[in-house]
């Protein structure tokens with residue numbers, strides 16, 4: 053990495069990715085500093101982080117919490133802003149070198165677009181951004197020559213496998229999936245599972261929304277669409293393979309049949325560090341994978357008849373247009389309702405399927421129409437659930 057300290061803007065600093073990124077940054081004060089921190093509702097953690105990392109500014113998206121944050125930081129030079137619009141405004145200020153996009157869901161799209169507009173490299177954790185408007189986001193990134201570096205572990209794996217391979221055609225990519233907490237289960241079991249079960253992921257500790265997405269396999273569907281845009285692939289070049297040990301983070305198969313894999317223990321700090329430090333690998337003392345300890349790596353087909361969210365996502369991937377954004381919006385509403393015990397596990401799929409059938413298909417929507425499709429899908433899905 054160049055000698056200059058890289059100034060990082062963390063959007064979603066209070067989340068699982070955001071807090072792990074701050075751990076990485078705290079271990080390398082000679083390489084990184086924190087310029088912007090943003091939270092939605094966890095004002096206490098935002099205040100604590102701001103005191104520790106002394107950023108230029110913080111944004112609390114929930115504006116009811118503005119005065120608490122402002123008062124708590126009154127004795128510092130840290131600027132405090134509040135509200136959704138302030139997230140976009142902060143992203144458009146030319147004061148940082150790289151954005152870590154770690155907000156969850158659709159809310160991450162607009163600030164990320166702003167970073168790309170002002171030509172800031174993006175380390176992208178927020179996969180929903182590419183699911184909703186991947187064509188527009190990637191096209192802007194190419195026009196502005198802005199690197200979009202994946203943080204999602206599978207995409208980081210593929211990205212790492214592709215270093216040095218720019219001229220070589222990809223035959224296919226193999227996205228590995230742990231299978232989540234309900235691997236091997238059937239619908240008669242799934243109908244009764246509660247949020248507490250679904251939040252227990254076997255290999256990763258993550259935010260609530262992605263934990264549910266992992267339990268339904270929607271996460272893998274979102275990741276297929278994310279991969280299509282990041283690596284410019286056709287749907288039939290993207291294969292999902294269940295690999296319960298989560299040691300191989302994903303693979304690339306080239307035209308000569310050679311397959312490259314990226315491996316390691318499951319720990320998000322590694323892809324986060326790789327993305328914010330790219331192209332340099334930074335020495336660390338994270339635990340290492342020992343081939344003699346976990347010496348069986350297994351693989352199986354995903355059960356898309358049981359985990360129907362994955363087949364809905366494959367349909368969205370194949371059809372394209374606004375369908376992925378409609379699916380994503382319905383999924384966000386369904387997961388929200390499941391987390392509040394308003395619907396059961398399998399109802400989530402019905403809500404998504406019905407919404408995908410209802411909202412009118414648009415083949416090449418401009419950005420505004422992606423926003424509209426998202427809104428329409430949310431309203432329809434929320435009506436179905438009577439939220």
Ligand code: NDP
Nearest residue numbers: 064066067068069091092093094155156159177178258259
């Ligand atoms: P969390 O739920 O743990 O954190 C989400 C962050 O976004 C928090 O800082 C939260 O603020 C903020 N936020 C939530 N809603 C809004 C909103 N409406 N406006 C502005 N900010 C908001 O999520 P994760 O860290 O788990 O995931 C973040 C993203 O990274 C997701 O897109 C996920 O798919 C992706 N990802 C996560 C992985 C993981 O291991 N966690 C792995 C791979 C990808 P607050 O807490 O203050 O309310």
Ligand code: MG
Nearest residue numbers: 204205206275
């Ligand atoms: Mg992933």
